[in-house]
Amino acid sequence: MPNIRLSSVFLASALALSPAASGAETLRFASQGDIGSMDPYVVEEVFTSGFLGNIYEGLVRRAPDLSIQPALAESWELLSPTHWRFHLRKDVTFHDGTPFNADDVIYSADRVRAGASDFKNRLPSDAKVVAVDDYTVDFITTEPNPILHYTWANWYIMNRDWAEANGVGDADKAASEESYATLHENGTGPFQLVSRAPGVKTTLSRYDGWWGEGSVPTNVTEVEYTPVPNAATRVAALLSGQLDVVFPVPVQDIARVEAAPSGKIEAGPEVRTMYLTMNQWRDTLPGSGLEGKNPLKDRRVREAMYRAIDLETIHARILRGRATPAALMVAPGVNGYSDSFKRYEYDPDRSKELLAEAGYPDGFTFTFQCSNNMYVNDEAICLAVSNMLAKVGIDAKANVQAKAQYLEAILSPNMDFGLAMLGTTPASLDSHIALYSLHMCPRADENSAVWAPDDLAKIVAGKSNFAGYCNPEIDRLANEILIETDEDKRNALINEAWTITTDDVAYIPLHQSWGAWGVREGVGVEVRADNIFDWRYVTVAE
């Protein structure tokens, strides 16, 4: 983008006309999409649940370093491996003034598991929730679960009286009438909704009765959120001083924002791991023309693909150094991560040898599904990977599509790909969920044959294992990890599982890319690795 310089005469007259800066403690920010609903159980998506986390609160919350902090629960204890006791905070009121108590937790526990809630996995469906008194709640599960509350930072507590008075029923995505909770809220958090025009603008103000007043640094009293899908518009609005925070800033604009006197970039590695998934389920590799054969079922072929990808070049050229290479399917900061795992080194010669050993000296062809609007520079990375594979003789036909079409192609039961690029963030920030949903065999129940195609609709484990990696040893370990309450033993099991999956080349982990936030000079933010924007940590200079 050319840098336009104009004479100082023009500039002087221009400054006189520039719009007056609005109130000093207003936070004006923009991101690419709007929140789906004000109802905290309808859409599980990072931006929506992060946004609502400023309005609603859970029993626990995540600090900027992602550690677990008490929120609506002051403390908790494990009475037995299956029996949890949570002690609730007593001085909390909802935004309409109603005091918060155990009944609201019971209501929220019921509603989050009912209807078309997107957060059903926050609590096992057979877990019992019992109010011991007004400020003590017990959770009784059938299986021990040492990380029960790890995913609760975005399981927000709703008010029973408000919901019932306004006819808010179960979360319903196919409803024919608008739910009251879609445009209204009654949370306990530091900010309350003032007005909302979906897709246009949402304004919020500070809730005076917030229990945590003074415990966080923010001085923001008003918040104005505008969804701005067009990245160039977003960056221009930051540079012209109309916005205080924009996210994400595209890689090619980072230097420009840094060079501007009024803007700065806050960046850090995300907790999302980008990876390539290889179809190991289909008997015939999609797009290969090899009837009845799937080379990707062969570990040697998978290692050959891994070694054919020159990640350093991708990072230097496409991500301009803003990425952390990954050897594991979880990022640093996730429980169970270890830096003792190393990537298979880039070695195209070894790749060719491995392909020859596996019986494909001339390579093979398959479909490579890519998105172009889901992740940082996803299209460019895909095309680079495709070119690198071509150098060892593998013809990965890249099919780049927008999110909607892309997901349709790769989600089960379609599995219409040889290779696909995806990103994963373990919701609990623990390795178990990554093992459970990405590495366990997708099957209908414990006894059913692995890979039974008719059962695809009923899969209970390996839900995001779209490529069908399967190793019974991992299934066994994952189930043990789930119920092991001794932390050291549990971590040893996790390490064992990661050793097996990396030896199997179950996936090709690529990197954690760095999220770049554009911030106006004078505004302080805490950039979190999970990309959640917590206004509790935003300060605006007066």
Add this chain to the structure above:
Amino acid sequence: MIRFLIERLFQAAVVLIVVALLAFVMFRFAGDPVAQMVSLDTTAEDRAALREAMGLNNSLPVQFGQFVLRAVQGDFGLSYQMGQPVATLLAERLPASIELSLVAFGIALIVGIPMGVYSGLYPESWLSRAFLILSLAGISLPTFFIGIMLILIFGVELNLFPTFGRGETVDLGWWTTGLLTGSGWHSIILPACTLGLFQMTFIMRLVRAEILDVMRTDYIKFARARGIAKGRINYGHALKNTLVPVLTIAGLQLGSIIAFGIVTESVFQWPGIGLLFIQAISTVDIPVMSTYLLLVALIFVSINLIVDLLYLLVDPRLRVRSR
């Protein structure tokens, strides 16, 4: 006259149904709406249940029939993504689009017609040549490029105008307007110039060609021979006769400005129906997309109908034939 009107209304209804049908068939290729509505961890069972509840398992003709049946009753359903009635969403966004279009159209007329007249009367002058070069740029440069350049120059570097949004609006109950506030006018200038530039150059070229034509006609020559003042010839006789075709075509263009301000709206984050449509496409929000297309078809059909009726009033020959 009545028969003509009924015929035309019938044709309009057919057009609307065909548009709806085409839209419905095309949406098959837009992707899976369910995948957009649930998290990646949602079980296949829950997905199937949602698909069933949304009626996506019904055959295409059944889905289409249900849509049309509800649409004639004024019920366009709820947006998949926002959970709000589509009709409300569109009604909230329509004023922004119409105001932007009218201002853009006004700029195009006010600037384009004098430029056209001047370059038609004095085709050899350097100013006319400059106008022609400008109009070439207006016709050939893509809208998003013009928009981004205006933002960079006037928004970021000069800091003269807001770079996005609509400014403050006044709610009149049935209409929200930005044209009653200073910041509203301030915000509309850049997007209106972007949207109006193509129309402006288009009108300028049209007026220029018409003027060049008219100046060669006999009645202008006679007027000159009679010694009528130059100003009266140029504006009283020549311009008046060029305006009929110009206004007809410009009127038809108004429809396309309202309907296809999508690019301008997305560059300037202008909260109109085009922006809503773009957002709906990326999330496969079928009710919003179908209703938008129907609305656009309705705008075009109505404008054409009005133009046809005006012709009928103006031109007696058509009246005879239609009888």
